[in-house]
Amino acid sequence: MVDANRAVGNGSRKDVEFDEFDFESEVGSGAKHHAARGAEEREAQARPMEWKPSSLVPSPDPRDGYEFRYIRASARGVPDTINVSSALRDGWVLCDASDFPELYVIPDPRSMYPGKVEFGDLLLGIRPNYIGEQIREHANKEMQAQMDGLENNYFKDQHRGSGMTKVRFGE
Numbered sequence: 001m002v003d004a005n006r007a008v009g010n011g012s013r014k015d016v017e018f019d020e021f022d023f024e025s026e027v028g029s030g031a032k033h034h035a036a037r038g039a040e041e042r043e044a045q046a047r048p049m050e051w052k053p054s055s056l057v058p059s060p061d062p063r064d065g066y067e068f069r070y071i072r073a074s075a076r077g078v079p080d081t082i083n084v085s086s087a088l089r090d091g092w093v094l095c096d097a098s099d100f101p102e103l104y105v106i107p108d109p110r111s112m113y114p115g116k117v118e119f120g121d122l123l124l125g126i127r128p129n130y131i132g133e134q135i136r137e138h139a140n141k142e143m144q145a146q147m148d149g150l151e152n153n154y155f156k157d158q159h160r161g162s163g164m165t166k167v168r169f170g171e
Contacts, residue, residue, distance in 0.1 A: 057119050058103050060095070067132050068095075070122040079112060084123065090135065092125030100124070 060068055071087040071094075074080050088094075095117045097105040103124075105117050117124035 057122060060100050060117075060124065061102055063126075065129055066126050067129055069125050069127075070119070071125045072121060073113065073118065073123045074121045080121075087125055091127040091131040093127060095124040095126050 057070055069087075069092065071092060072080050072083050094113060096115055097103070097107065097117050098115070100117055103117060105119075107114065108118060111118055113123055
C-alpha cells in the first residue's frame with residue numbers, strides 16, 4: 001500500500017512507491033468502479049455549504065414587472081407619516097406579510113401597520129416597474145434642464161470673439 005506520510009510529502013511523484021499499490025484491489029475493474037460510484041459519493045465529496053450572516057433587512061424573491069423598496073416608517077421611535085404618505089403617492093403599495101413567506105416576518109404587536117412586512121422602522125413597498133421608469137425619466141429631464149440652465153448662465157458672460165471672460169473695471 002501507499003505510505004500516507006510519504007505520499008503527502010512535498011508533492012513530488014518520487015515520494016510515492018506505486019509498486020506497493022494494488023490497483024485491482026483498491027479500484028477494481030474500470031466499468032465496475034464507475035458503475036458503483038453514484039450520487040452518494042459525489043454528495044460526500046461536495047463542499048459543505050458555507051455559513052453567511054443574514055442581512056438585517058432581507059430581500060424578497062424577485063417578481064417579474066415589479067420593484068421593491070423599503071420605506072422609512074419612523075426614525076428614532078418618532079413616526080414618519082409624511083415619508084410613508086409620499087411613498088404611497090409615488091405608487092408604492094405596502095406589502096402584506098402573508099404574500100412573502102420567504103421573509104419570515106414576525107409581527108410587532110405595537111405596529112402602526114399590522115399585517116404588513118415591517119423590519120424595525122422600515123416597511124416593504126412594491127410597485128410596477130413602469131411607474132418607477134416614468135419617475136426616473138421625469139427626474140432625468142429635470143436634472144438635464146438644471147444642467148442646461150447652469151451651462152447657459154456660465155457661458156452668457158463669456159466674450160463671443162475670444163472665448164475668454166470679459167473683464168470689467170470700474171463698473
